Structure formats: C-alpha cells, structure tokens
Amino acid sequence: EEVVGHFLDEEDPENETLVKEVYAILNDLIKEEVRRLIADEKIRPDGRKVDEIRPLESEVGLLPRAHGSGLFTRGQTQALSVLTLGALGDYQLIDGLGPEVEKRFMHHYNFPNFSVGETGPVRAPGRREIGHGALG
Known part of the structure; x- marks a missing residue:
C-alpha cells in the first residue's frame, strides 16, 4: 500500500x-x-528450514472452574480446549426424522477463517466446524 x-x-x-x-x-x-x-533456498517465509517444525508447547489446568482445560501452542497457532462434565441426566435430545436420540457428548468447535489463511467476516459455524463437532 x-x-x-x-x-x-x-x-x-x-x-x-x-x-x-x-x-x-x-x-x-x-x-x-x-x-x-x-x-531453491529451502527457507520458509518465517525463516524456518523446510524440514523444521514450529516449537510445540502445551499447558493444562488453565481454567480453574472447568473440569479440564488445556492450551496447545505450535508456533503462533493456539488451540484452547475446555471440558465440562454433566450428570447422567444431562443430555441433548436430537429430534430428527427418526426416533429421538439422546446425545451425551457435545463438541463445540470454532475454526476462524484467519487461522487457515482465508479472509472474510467471522460468521456462524460452517460445514467444517459442524462436521468436526459431530465426530463425537
């Protein structure tokens, strides 16, 4: 510019x-x-050689009120994971075309577009987030 x-x-x-x-x-x-x-020179834009990986770090127990939490860091990319447990009666009723299903495991997954080099406004979860969240 x-x-x-x-x-x-x-x-x-x-x-x-x-x-x-x-x-x-x-x-x-x-x-x-x-x-x-x-x-030609075997150097990435951030200065690493092509056979070098970014440093890896992890921390657990970051959020004291959650049942579990962890921060995974690779270079400048971070992922925060939080776990909260519920009682046996805590479940989500899935009302689809078939019979109702009780879902006890839910994985909410947020993957902002800038984290994969994409641009644009941050909106509601897309197919990627919904699909990965439904793995459980």
Missing part, C-alpha cells in the same frame, strides 16, 4: 484499474519470491 500510495493516488477513480493491476503484479512477485525461497 505504501509503494502504491507513493506513486498513485488510490482515491482517484481514474487510477482504479491501474491500482488493481499494480496490486496484482506485486502479489505475483511476492508469490514467486516465496516459492523461490522454499524451492
């Missing part, structure tokens, strides 16, 4: 197409350089 802003007025409607073209060219150059670094 700084480079484009230095040479072009992004607010000028006459420059709209040119600004888009410049961004597309810059994006292509970045992709080529990242690919070259990985393929």
Whole structure:
C-alpha cells in the first residue's frame, strides 16, 4: 500500500484499474519470491528450514472452574480446549426424522477463517466446524 500510495493516488477513480493491476503484479512477485525461497533456498517465509517444525508447547489446568482445560501452542497457532462434565441426566435430545436420540457428548468447535489463511467476516459455524463437532 505504501509503494502504491507513493506513486498513485488510490482515491482517484481514474487510477482504479491501474491500482488493481499494480496490486496484482506485486502479489505475483511476492508469490514467486516465496516459492523461490522454499524451492531453491529451502527457507520458509518465517525463516524456518523446510524440514523444521514450529516449537510445540502445551499447558493444562488453565481454567480453574472447568473440569479440564488445556492450551496447545505450535508456533503462533493456539488451540484452547475446555471440558465440562454433566450428570447422567444431562443430555441433548436430537429430534430428527427418526426416533429421538439422546446425545451425551457435545463438541463445540470454532475454526476462524484467519487461522487457515482465508479472509472474510467471522460468521456462524460452517460445514467444517459442524462436521468436526459431530465426530463425537
């Protein structure tokens, strides 16, 4: 943005197409350089070698009021897991096309789009979250 802003007025409607073209060219150059670094020099964008993994860490018992909790960290990615137990009579009735089913295990799963390099607004859970949450 700084480079484009230095040479072009992004607010000028006459420059709209040119600004888009410049961004597309810059994006292509970045992709080529990242690919070259990985393929030729065997270095990832974060400086790791291609055969190195990010450091792994884990902690348990982070949330004292939950029955169980844990934080898993790999590099800059984190996952917080929380467990709460209920009594035998605590269940969810699943009212589908067939007979009612009692579901005692529920897994709520939140997978924000930015965690996989996607963009866009954060909305209700998608098919991925619902599918993974239904594994139990």
